[in-house]
Amino acid sequence: MAHGHKSDEKIVYVGDSRIRKTGGDKPVPPDYTSFPGKSEAFIPNFLLKEWMAGVVILVGFLVLTIAEPAPLGYPADPLNGSFIPMPDWYFLFIYQLLKYPYASEDYIVLGTIGIPGLAFGALLLAPFLDTGKERRFYRRPIASSMMIVSLVASIYLTWVSWHHYTGELEKNGVIPEHIERELKSEEQIAAGKGRFVYGKEEVVALVKADDPAFSIMKEAQCIACHGAELEGSNAPSLRGIGDTLSKEELVETITNGKADGAMPSFKDDLTAEQIDQIATWLSEQKAAAAEE
Amino acid sequence: MFKSMYNWIDERLDVTPMWRDIADHEVPEHVNPAHHFSAFVYCFGGLTFFITVIQILSGMFLTMYYVPDITNAYYSVDYLQHQVAFGVIVRGMHHWGASLVIVMMFLHTLRVFFTGSYKAPREMNWVVGMLIFFVMLGLGFTGYLLPWDNKAYFATKVGMEIAASVPWIGSYIKELLAGGTIVGAQTLTRFFAIHVFFLPGVLLTLLAAHFFMIRKQGISGPL
Numbered sequence: 001m002a003h004g005h006k007s008d009e010k011i012v013y014v015g016d017s018r019i020r021k022t023g024g025d026k027p028v029p030p031d032y033t034s035f036p037g038k039s040e041a042f043i044p045n046f047l048l049k050e051w052m053a054g055v056v057i058l059v060g061f062l063v064l065t066i067a068e069p070a071p072l073g074y075p076a077d078p079l080n081g082s083f084i085p086m087p088d089w090y091f092l093f094i095y096q097l098l099k100y101p102y103a104s105e106d107y108i109v110l111g112t113i114g115i116p117g118l119a120f121g122a123l124l125l126a127p128f129l130d131t132g133k134e135r136r137f138y139r140r141p142i143a144s145s146m147m148i149v150s151l152v153a154s155i156y157l158t159w160v161s162w163h164h165y166t167g168e169l170e171k172n173g174v175i176p177e178h179i180e181r182e183l184k185s186e187e188q189i190a191a192g193k194g195r196f197v198y199g200k201e202e203v204v205a206l207v208k209a210d211d212p213a214f215s216i217m218k219e220a221q222c223i224a225c226h227g228a229e230l231e232g233s234n235a236p237s238l239r240g241i242g243d244t245l246s247k248e249e250l251v252e253t254i255t256n257g258k259a260d261g262a263m264p265s266f267k268d269d270l271t272a273e274q275i276d277q278i279a280t281w282l283s284e285q286k287a288a289a290a291e292e
Numbered sequence: 293m294f295k296s297m298y299n300w301i302d303e304r305l306d307v308t309p310m311w312r313d314i315a316d317h318e319v320p321e322h323v324n325p326a327h328h329f330s331a332f333v334y335c336f337g338g339l340t341f342f343i344t345v346i347q348i349l350s351g352m353f354l355t356m357y358y359v360p361d362i363t364n365a366y367y368s369v370d371y372l373q374h375q376v377a378f379g380v381i382v383r384g385m386h387h388w389g390a391s392l393v394i395v396m397m398f399l400h401t402l403r404v405f406f407t408g409s410y411k412a413p414r415e416m417n418w419v420v421g422m423l424i425f426f427v428m429l430g431l432g433f434t435g436y437l438l439p440w441d442n443k444a445y446f447a448t449k450v451g452m453e454i455a456a457s458v459p460w461i462g463s464y465i466k467e468l469l470a471g472g473t474i475v476g477a478q479t480l481t482r483f484f485a486i487h488v489f490f491l492p493g494v495l496l497t498l499l500a501a502h503f504f505m506i507r508k509q510g511i512s513g514p515l
Contacts, residue, residue: 057392069373070386127414128415131412136515
């Protein structure tokens with residue numbers, strides 16, 4: 001056995017690497033007795049104080065969590081051409097930077113590698129760039145001012161990006177999907193139909209599918225956007241459209257278009273009579289009628 | 293009883309010195325908000341770790357329901373948000389916690405910067421801290437795709453295009469991340485693996501190094 005001459009000890013360590021060599025100039029954690037003032041033990045005294053700060057944050061965090069459920073839009077559809085891409089807020093500064101002419105297109109390398117590389121490289125290597133002994137920020141004007149300028153720039157870029165995004169939503173009349181989804185769910189629950197789950201909704205059947213109006217719609221390429229069976233694709237589903245739009249509104253929509261031309265005007269492609277025929281047929285597309 | 297259990301273990305493993313290293317050290321007055329209220333700025337590092345622990349725990353519970361494949365990912369998130377008891381809270385904590393951890397880390401970084409705490413002998417700890425920052429951003433980027441809704445999909449697509457614009461190696465980075473030429477099924481499983489295994493592994497290693505260096509060097513002195 002590896003026990004030495006003191007083998008009456010219960011446990012004898014051999015080659016104990018835990019014994020520290022004292023002396024020498026290895027760094028030893030300071031005990032802060034050299035600082036004036038009242039220091040205290042990390043556990044439990046100080047940790048309890050830190051926990052109080054933690055509790056304040058935790059309560060705010062839980063209130064936010066309960067007040068604002070995590071957003072969820074509609075399932076990813078790679079063919080959706082109209083979706084406005086939006087990264088999480090902490091990437092917006094770089095997202096916005098890449099929209100400027102000197103950081104995109106021919107200069108994209110400057111935008112992706114040049115400016116962020118310089119900024120984050122400087123941040124990463126800050127201790128080796130700012131090597132003076134002085135620690136107070138107002139005695140380090142170069143380092144501090146560079147940090148403040150980058151901060152202001154990042155906040156500005158983030159703000160502009162968000163401003164553009166909300167502007168675009170407004171311009172295109174888009175309600176963000178996670179909000180629309182909640183609204184639809186509320187509506188359906190109020191109507192006693194159960195929660196709305198995209199792609200799992202019950203599809204309303206077509207009423208009078210052999211109506212000649214449907215073939216006019218096929219020829220007029222309505223189905224290119226609204227789906228071959230009007231079940232919706234790039235444009236909304238027209239199944240059960242009679243529940244939400246009246247015949248007059250349908251005539252108006254087909255004749256003059258809607259949503260800034262996303263739904264084009266058909267007044268040159270179809271005769272007024274054809275439009276009337278289609279609108280009449282669509283206004284008969286009601287969920288209640290489809291169940292019969 | 294606990295005392296004798298502790299002694300039994302201590303006799304065999306000699307844990308007292310380890311406990312001393314972790315817990316039994318003095319915290320100086322200038323970082324203690326009970327003595328100087330303004331010292332709350334020194335809490336941001338601890339709070340970042342606190343939120344990180346919440347992220348790890350909530351994430352562990354999310355993986356009990358989450359399915360990383362393109363037909364089921366969205367519906368599994370929808371299910372855990374609406375059908376699973378407290379699912380909306382757990383997902384909410386993970387979602388908002390991701391933002392909160394960035395905020396806290398950002399404030400912590402600013403505190404260290406403006407108090408000049410990164411100066412000698414703490415340069416290495418600053419570098420490790422910045423690496424933690426980048427890992428956190430990576431976790432944010434990969435986690436954003438996982439619900440597989442349109443917002444997730446198109447943001448990732450834009451991210452891939454940005455990665456592809458890096459000179460020479462851009463297309464390789466893109467293909468490595470996407471697991472192919474498009475953002476699709478491979479991308480989702482790959483991002484899931486990166487988000488759940490690779491980056492947390494790196495993160496924990498870096499955190500261990502960060503804390504080890506703090507203990508070894510102590511908190512920087514008062515200004």
